[in-house]
Amino acid sequence: MKLGCLYIFIVMKTGFVLVTLGLASLALMGLFTDSSNQFEHQFTSYMTQFDKSYETENEYNFRREIFNKNLEIINAHNAKGFSSKLGVNEFTDWTDEEYKSMLGLRRQPLRSSQTLKTIKAKGEPELVSIDHRNEGLVTDVKNQGACGSCWAFSTVASIEGAYAKEHGELKSFSEAHLAECDKFSGGCMGGWMINGLLFFTQRGPITDEEYPYSLPLGTCREAELESNYESLPYAFRVEDDEDSLYEALTHNVVSVSIRAENDKFRHYQSGILDEEDDCGTEIDHGVTLVGYEADGDYWIVKNSWGGSWGNEGYVHIKRRGGKGICGINQDSAQAVFHQEDY
Incomplete structure (x- = not known):
């Protein structure tokens, strides 16, 4: 001793x-x-x-x-004995204030006056398992670091899925491009995924190899670089219910909002977050819905805190009505190439 x-x-x-x-x-x-x-x-x-x-x-x-x-x-x-298990991660020695600084979902005035199409369920869906990772629509888990840029990572993940589905090739696009150049958002101080998608309806994305993400964020370098990709044709909202969210998921990955300022999400390691976890519904964090597992009735959600957090960077959230577990049924959006598919 x-x-x-x-x-x-x-x-x-x-x-x-x-x-x-x-x-x-x-x-x-x-x-x-x-x-x-x-x-x-x-x-x-x-x-x-x-x-x-x-x-x-x-x-x-x-x-x-x-x-x-x-x-x-x-x-x-x-x-x-809950269905979810918690464990230590890189945030276990962080203060509450340091942790909260990563939760950068901020609803702001829309950057466009255009009326946005809303994805709605076409009746009660027949629920089958979906996993867009198996379809080549999802890049590896990324890490936003100590910055409230979750909204940018969620937005870009939707853009990556849309381009992969349209062109048959998965590209890793730059979150720094969006976080530094979108004047309607606040970089590390937060932003809103629908505004992020509208940003890409006005210009094409840039790969993160050309425009790497590093902290602290700097000034916009868009003028120095040329995008080799077309701008996004459409940005759609998703109706705030679990059936409409599933409908959107049948087309591609979805930018979704959740409540993450709670111990259950912060320390999540495995299992399924459900009613027992009581993680709240006041949304404050942007993530990406990439799948649904029928055997267990849960959403498969990609986070942007690196692969050491959660279940190799992912969290499983029970599918429920109302505002959803952790508020997941609220404030979702999707990058779209062909509106006639909806």
């Missing part, structure tokens, strides 16, 4: 706290036996897993306390 504590103290005094194999080995040898030291071991293992380091002893202690609090929330939830 003393050796373990002394080791931590020596590392702290260097002014830069790092996880080392030596400390992890001491923990694994059983030198930490009480609950406090078990938390210590879990925290150091967490730091190793997510490559965390802290510059001062105060910062280390501050982040450890946040981690311990969140770990108690995670363990308490998992002990109740």
Whole structure:
């Protein structure tokens, strides 16, 4: 015990706290036996897993306390046997304010006065499984970083799906292009997916290889680059109900809005978010609906927080009526090439 504590103290005094194999080995040898030291071991293992380091002893202690609090929330939830399971991720040592900064859905005045077509259900649908990942319409999970640009990632995912379906080739388009150049949105301060889609009805997208995403966001570089892709013909809204959302999904991926400012979404790891999770309906985050699983009756949703979050970057949300679990039935939109298909 003393050796373990002394080791931590020596590392702290260097002014830069790092996880080392030596400390992890001491923990694994059983030198930490009480609950406090078990938390210590879990925290150091967490730091190793997510490559965390802290510059001062105060910062280390501050982040450890946040981690311990969140770990108690995670363990308490998992002990109740819910259909969803929570786990640690790169946000487990973040403050609530830092986490909230990534939730950038902001409804704003429409950038166009045109009347937008609304996708509506054609009666009660016959529900069968859909997974647009298997159809080559979904790029790999991306990571928006510590920035409220979720709206841009959701928008671009819809554009990627529409172009892949139209041209038979999946391209990874630039979120930075949209986040830096759409004057109707606020970049890391938030935006709205329908305005993002309308942005692309006025110009073609640019690949993220040509216009890479990096933080902090900068000034628009659109004038320096030339898009090799046509502008989007249409941007459609989706009626706010679960049948209309399914109808839209039968055509392609959908930009959707959810409530993410809650512990259940923040720490989600696997399983299905349903009524037991009570994640709220006041939408604040943009994600992408890519599929529906009939065996389990749940939506398959792509997030933009990297592959280490959730179920390899995805979350499963139970299909329900009203505003939907986590508010998913509200405020959805889709990129469209052929309106006669609807």
